[in-house]
Amino acid sequence: MPAQERREGTGIAALATLLVGVYLFPVYWMVATSLKAQRDIFAVPPKLVPWPPDFEPYREAVLANPEVARGVLNSTIIAIGTTVVTLLLAAPAGYGLARLRLRFAAAIALVLLIAQMLPAINLALPLFVIFARAGLADSYLALIVANATATVPFAIIVLRPFFLSVPGDIVEASRVDGSTRFGAFWRVALPLSTPGLVTVAALTFLTAWGEFVFGLTLATSEEMQPITVVLSRFITQFGTRWNELMAVSTVVAIPIVVFFVLLQRYIVGGLTAGATKE
Amino acid sequence: MASERTVRRSGEAAGAARVPASAGARAGRRPRRSLGDSRFGDYLFVAPAALFIAATILYPIVYTINLGFYDVTIRNFLSGAAPFVGLDNYRAMLADPAFQRAFGVSLLYTGGSLLLTFVAGFALALLFDRPFPGAGVLRALLLLAWILPSVVSGNVWRWMLDGSNGVVNFALMRLGLLERPVFWLTESETALTGVVLATAWTTIPFAMVLLLAGLQGVPTTLYEAASLDGARAWRRFTDITVPMLRPVILTVLLLNFIYTFKTFDTVFIMTRGGPGDATTVLPVYAYTIGFGFFRLGEGAVATTLLLVVPLVLSLVYFWLTRREEAA
Numbered sequence: 001m002p003a004q005e006r007r008e009g010t011g012i013a014a015l016a017t018l019l020v021g022v023y024l025f026p027v028y029w030m031v032a033t034s035l036k037a038q039r040d041i042f043a044v045p046p047k048l049v050p051w052p053p054d055f056e057p058y059r060e061a062v063l064a065n066p067e068v069a070r071g072v073l074n075s076t077i078i079a080i081g082t083t084v085v086t087l088l089l090a091a092p093a094g095y096g097l098a099r100l101r102l103r104f105a106a107a108i109a110l111v112l113l114i115a116q117m118l119p120a121i122n123l124a125l126p127l128f129v130i131f132a133r134a135g136l137a138d139s140y141l142a143l144i145v146a147n148a149t150a151t152v153p154f155a156i157i158v159l160r161p162f163f164l165s166v167p168g169d170i171v172e173a174s175r176v177d178g179s180t181r182f183g184a185f186w187r188v189a190l191p192l193s194t195p196g197l198v199t200v201a202a203l204t205f206l207t208a209w210g211e212f213v214f215g216l217t218l219a220t221s222e223e224m225q226p227i228t229v230v231l232s233r234f235i236t237q238f239g240t241r242w243n244e245l246m247a248v249s250t251v252v253a254i255p256i257v258v259f260f261v262l263l264q265r266y267i268v269g270g271l272t273a274g275a276t277k278e
Numbered sequence: 279m280a281s282e283r284t285v286r287r288s289g290e291a292a293g294a295a296r297v298p299a300s301a302g303a304r305a306g307r308r309p310r311r312s313l314g315d316s317r318f319g320d321y322l323f324v325a326p327a328a329l330f331i332a333a334t335i336l337y338p339i340v341y342t343i344n345l346g347f348y349d350v351t352i353r354n355f356l357s358g359a360a361p362f363v364g365l366d367n368y369r370a371m372l373a374d375p376a377f378q379r380a381f382g383v384s385l386l387y388t389g390g391s392l393l394l395t396f397v398a399g400f401a402l403a404l405l406f407d408r409p410f411p412g413a414g415v416l417r418a419l420l421l422l423a424w425i426l427p428s429v430v431s432g433n434v435w436r437w438m439l440d441g442s443n444g445v446v447n448f449a450l451m452r453l454g455l456l457e458r459p460v461f462w463l464t465e466s467e468t469a470l471t472g473v474v475l476a477t478a479w480t481t482i483p484f485a486m487v488l489l490l491a492g493l494q495g496v497p498t499t500l501y502e503a504a505s506l507d508g509a510r511a512w513r514r515f516t517d518i519t520v521p522m523l524r525p526v527i528l529t530v531l532l533l534n535f536i537y538t539f540k541t542f543d544t545v546f547i548m549t550r551g552g553p554g555d556a557t558t559v560l561p562v563y564a565y566t567i568g569f570g571f572f573r574l575g576e577g578a579v580a581t582t583l584l585l586v587v588p589l590v591l592s593l594v595y596f597w598l599t600r601r602e603e604a605a
Contacts (some may be wrong), residue, residue: 007410007412009408009410010410010411012405012408012410013412013413016405016406016410016412016413016416017412017416017472019402019405020416020419020420023420023479023483024419024420024422024423025435025436026423026431026434026435026479027422027423027426028436029431029437029438029445030430030434030437034435041443042441042442044448045448045449045452046443046445047386049585064359077551079496086350089326089327089330092323092324092326093323093324093326093327093328095323096320096321096322096323096324097324099320100320100321100324101404106600108578109329110592110593110596112331113595114589114592114598115331115335117536117537117540117543117588117589117592118335118339118540118585118588119539119540119561119581119584119585119588120540120542121540121542121561121564121565121568121581121584122339122564122581122582122584122585123335123338123339124569125342125345125568125569125574125577125578125581126337126338126339126341126342126578127338128569129335129341129345129355129461129574130338130341130453132355136322141322146334148333148334149331149335152327152330152331153331153335156327163516179322181319181322185323189572193551204338205494206425208427209427210427210428210429210430211427211548212427212428212429212542212543213543215540216546216569217569228427228429228543229501231429231430232429232434232511232546232547235280235433235436235547238429238443240442242425242440242443245433245437246433246434246437249429249430249433249434252427252429252430252539253426253427253430255428256425256427256430257422260418260421260422262423264418265419267425268417268418268421268487270489271421271425271484
């Protein structure tokens, strides 16, 4: 019986591996195309394996292209800024909401849920007007704040259960020992919730890195545009130079893939936790 | 009720964390009560985030709704001297055939993508529900499609669906499913299909993970009992899996609908709403009005109307999950 089960398991494993391989073909095709010479991308039948690899698209479209470097720099600043702002706001809020016996728990959950489901374009328009009037148009601060509108509610929803699982007695004990209210949060609750903080930081960074709508609407000058908007601009500029377009796409995808591989355990858990309920 | 009280009295770590001690118990344990010890202190932790959300989410929404009552253009918006026009923007918008078409395209786009996502996501979840070596890694790998920036996946699909050199055409022709190349994204009959395909590619893994979590929560004893009673696989699926999974299915459908309905980037990257207005979904339409033509008043109305569907569905979702939890 176990032997048969094992054989069945191997069969399913083979089928699943094949399916996942086919499913992720677009990712492979992006990288493969980015390593081909211009004439090879028009080859019929298409060259499935770009061998020998041609790094010319990367030299041409990425290394020799200051717009890409600028876009990557902007995206890095925006993504890190958004992560910092999100943690600073959401960690205390998640803690406070976990500590309070809230009569308004349902109302707050509803506000957070709706905030998370707002179309970005819905906020982009008023934020554009508000930032313009405040003289903050086309600034990193504007982009960081706009990005944080999406990540703060999500982060609170993900973090609250982590703080709920910090035993209240430990917090109380540290208070009796003379800790301030903030000290109990900072020295006791926060370290115990490290996995939650890592999850939130990783997902916030990934979200902000891939963000497009706010970048498109709020970064009005090309120098301020995140890499996603730069890539979108290249679509018309590059035309059918698909290899170069895929090279830039790969550059945009690399941090995501690296983060994902390193922090997979945290990210997968956080994705489902944030989506379902508090 | 009685059990809750015992947990509270026993003061076990888990119980104490979940149910905050009653006010009386707290006062007894506390050596002294200062201002800092009041509930007010805990609200201070919430205050910064609450202010942030009020200032950057709630205020802008109110601002947009208000903006919709004014004739705001690029010329008068900085001076703030836009004339009040009441419901004129709404009347103009609702009567605009372009808006009506965008609404229809949005429903088609969301519906098509939702159908594909749900069916494929469920099939994958059923496959991954059976134990096999490497399941965890493969499941995580699938999620890469969800977590990749839409700008990237949209671009890759644009290339794969290219009429002249796209790999999709090549594969379909090789398989004998197509006679001549289809210019997927540049013909109005097929553009929406192409965009739906690319969108579903990103949402399927997410639906799959949620459904899989639901499947793994169904007690195996139920299946064993049904097997003993001689129920076949299909019967077990319709009589046990689907009813047990009802809350999860509901969650997946609603979240996916809301998520897809508000999607802007995938569509914008792939077609910019074209050809013509074949793929102009509501968010793209609102963007064009507001930021393309800088008709800010009308743009405000368009985004306000765009808000209605996710808002109603959020409330439905919220109400349903509360009810499930209470039951």
